[in-house]
Amino acid sequence: MAVVERVERLEEIWLERPGVLGWLTTVDHKRIGLLYFWTTLVFFAAGGVEALLMRTQLAQSDERLVSPETYDQLMTMHGVTMIFFFIVPITTGAFGNYLVPLMIGARDMAFPRLNALGFWLFLGAGVFIYSSFLVHEAPNAGWFDYVPLSLRQYDRGHNVDFYALGLIFNGIATTIGALNLIVTIFKLRAPGMSWNRMPLFCFALLATALSLIFALPALTADCILLELQRKLGFHFFDVAHGGDPLLWQHLFWIFGHPEVYIIVLPAFGIATSIIPTFARRRMIAFPLVAMAELLVAFIGFGVWAHHMFSTGISTATLVFFAAASMMVVVPSTIQIYAWVLTVNLGTPVFRAPLMFIGGFITFFVLGGLSGIMFAAIPFDQATTDTYFVVAHFHFVIFGAAVFPLLGGIYYWFPKVTGRMYHEGLAQLSFWLTFAGTALTFFPMHIVGLLGMTRRVYTYDHGLGWDAYNLVETIGGYVLAAGLLAIALNIAWSARRGPYAGRDPFHGGTLEWTIPSPPPHYNFAVVPTVRSASPNWDEEARQEDLERLERDELVLAGGHETPTTTVNDAELSQIAEMPPESPWPIALAVSVTIAFALLLTSHYASAGGFLALALLMLAGWHAAEPEEA
Amino acid sequence: MTRAALLAPPLVLALAGCGGNQNSLDPGGHGERSIAHLFWVMLGVSLVGFGFIVTLLFLGWVRRDRPYLPGGRGERTATQLVLLLGVALPIVLLVALFVWSDLFVLSSTAAPKRPTALTVRVIGHEWWWEVRYRGSSAVTANEIHIPVRTKVTAIVTTADVIHSFWIPELNRKTDMIPGRANRLVLEADRPGVYRGQCAEFCGLQHAHMSVEVIAEPKPRFDAWLARTAEPAPGGSPVFAKNCSGCHQVRGTEARANVGPDLTHFASRRTIAALTLPNTPPNLRTWLRDPQHVKPGNRMPNLHLSNGEWRALERYVESLR
Secondary structure, three states, X not given: OOHHHHHHHHHHHHOOOOHHHHHHXXXXXXXXXXXXXXXXXXXXXXXXXXXXXXXHHOOOOOOOOOOHHHHHHHXXXXXXXXXXXXXXXHHHHHHHHHHHHHHHOOOOOOOHHHHHHHHHHHHHHHHHHHHHHOOOOOOOOOOOOOOOOOOOOXXXXXXXXXXXXXXXXXXXXXXXXXXXXXXXXXXXXXXXXXXXXXXXXXXXXXXHHHHHHHHHHHHHHHHHHHHHHHHHOOOOOOHXXXXXXXXXXXXXXXXXXXXXXXXXXXXXXXXXXXXXXXXXXXXXXXXXXXXHHHHHHHHHHHOHHHHOOOOOOOHHHHHHHHHHHHHOHHHHHXXXXXXXXXXXXXXXXXXXXXXXXHHHHHHHHHHHHHHHHHOOHXXXXXXXXXXXXXXXXXXXXXXXXXHHHHHHHHHHHHHHHOEXXXXXXXXXXXXXXXXXXXXXXXXXXXXXHOOOEOOOOOOOOOOOOHHHHHHHHHHHHHHHHHHHHHHHHHHHHHHHOOXXXXXXXXXXXXXXXXXXXXXXXXXXXXXXXXXXXXXXXXXXXXXXXXXXXXXXXXXXXXXXXXXXXXXXXXXXXXXXXXXXXXXXXXXXXXXXXXXXXXXXOOHHHHHHHHHHHHHHHHHHHHOOOOOO | OHHHHHHOOHHHHHHHOOOOOOOOOOOOOHHHHHHHHHHHHHXXXXXXXXXXXXXXXXXXXXXXXXXXXXXXXXXXXXXXHHXXXXXXXXXXXXXXXXXXXXXXXXXXXXXXXXXXXXXXXXXXXXXXXXXXXXXXXXXXXXXXEEEOOOOEEEEEEEOOOOEEEEOOOOOOEEEEOOOOOEEEEEOOOOOEEEEEEOOOOOOOOHHHOEEEEEEEOHHHHHHHHHHHHOOOOOOOHHHHHXXXXXXXXXOOOOEOOOOOEOOOHHHOOEEOOOOEEOXXXXXXXHHHOHHHHOOOOOOOOOOOOHHHHHHHHHHHHHOO
């Protein structure tokens, strides 16, 4: 069999059904990644509109654009959307799904159908929680949803039920995705990709996925306790019956603080992908940075009570958590200096992706420094729950997590679409988002210190806050214009951009060794890996071509990908991958209906639909792939 | 602030010039002064750090054609710099910050260990503050009178959801949590009005849950406390019929505690937790349409005849 025939055979084996039906039943990690990408962008737009409505309301004192009830719903849904339905799914779901197999030289994720299920459940959870707006009962007790405010006594509608059930539901989807990432990174790395040769992006996503697995159960448990109390009259948070409202806060932040690192770690990973490419040299201090990424995720579990410094918990507890919160700074400073010095040691080309990373570093240092201030307990106790905190975490979440993401969108755009984005418009969009972010969030530090508290739907004239708030609102619109410019660039370039070719930026990682857009089977031959930058390794690429000729590890005999040992990535066996399937989406629909019935307290019918979902699992496994 | 000051009692008029804001960097007492000091030092060090990294980034752009560090060093030096600037230096600075802020400054903002001369209980409600004085029958709402230059212990609790008590110019904040009584020192160096606001999201009118601390010379405070402890001279039929389900006027049969104690309402500076200055026209607006002024608050719109409105307004304005 000649090389061409072998590649054609691969094409045939990995090709999926055409049309919409193909997208609904797909198990291809690239298609699932794109589904995540477009879905999360819709949620990002929704969260952005919510933010702009709030900013417009706050543009001047005593404004009455939205009612207090509407404001509380916007505020809650803005937080819930951006965290649970934008950042986490776009980083792990879209970027992780699309890029991890390409970077480690695999043909798909370890569990392709589970991958599809994860996406459809995520979409179901998003539709579920957003349907609350249709009945005017969107979650309204804040994304942190503190009891007793969120108990039935104070919040009688379905608002909080949408929140709690929606997050339990979304948690299932996220857990599935995280498990899949962990197994994929452990078992599907190309032969030769030992840990010290794995891209730092994959280290970051591994740390993120591990954090998710350990952090989410606390949130899920918390929401289950809340629903048991709201719907069935339990007393977990009820002082009169021996409960404690602080139980909610502890469980919430045991999840909530690692979540901060879950949000920023993939962004760090994107930064460590973009910087070496544009600085045109490998990252310095690779092992330090890899360790720092894992360390951040680990220490992140020991700092949760710094969200509770003003609750009156004992001084010894405060001091312990303050010390831990200071420790978590060190892995971040390691990474910051590694990035900046890599740029200095290289001969950098300042194109849009690297510019976004520059913006990221600037804002991350800003948000990090104000973050250190919060580890000083007395200062935290003065400024917590003010706009100073809002400024701080928006510089961390928007500046440090979304900026690399935007840079990443430009960076991998030619890989995904095969076309080049418009550089001029991209740089304009950078300056707009950069200026918009600074204008929107920087004055919040000042109004916070001037005493403006968070989560207020309006404020009094005469406290010296008006001018700052107006600037913030204007900044919000500038930021929106910048994001719109990115959307335009994507939409236009995807159709009209010039062809980009296989490797327009001369990146170091494996995804640049294959055509753009990547073929269904990703790699025509399982790639050889002998360094941390395999695309810069001419010899290894030459060896790939030779192996393709020799038909060694081409695996054109079936729907297959090789698995390797966990540490040294030695070839262990060839795994049969399942074909496309309608079961994941059917199962997700059934689970979504079950959650809707739980919301309306139809427990028996909800149980029925969950049972149906289990039956579908049986069907899913009955239809094992035939021998090829 | 000026609107309130114009119509407030003469004493407060004299004080309004030096207070009324809620600027945490304009400390009016010992606790907040040490916090503000901590902030300025942290800001200074942060600016140096921020400037340093931004300069490095900028150098990366300026020297983009030179693949070595300023000074001509290579990768080995860069890795050493990561260890020095990214590990050693932060550890030194963080240890210093930890020792200073979390061991020393913390003690200056902590709750008093020994009982102070005066203890005030502040109870958070959706969306107003109940204020009681230990050893006195005085009850008021949304304003806390304290003697100046005196340590006052505030014991804060809640009647419903979690609130957070914060007077930015005097001290840190502390949450009001069901089942807990948190403590805090209030101490003002100079007479004045110190504004504060609920800092923990507590529902629809979280934005309109403000409070004032009014620091007065000791004799004035004592006189105020004695006056406030007294019951009202008498009741009113229209109040008894429409308002006594929620409010208390001591000395009459109105004894409920859903809304604020109104025994000395007319001597207070504001209506509805600083939503409006307490003036006769504002009182009229508030009474006739509380749901427009502060949507979602617990006070219903009443449907009274014109005569009843006038009688009610006259009575409430007489509660000095």
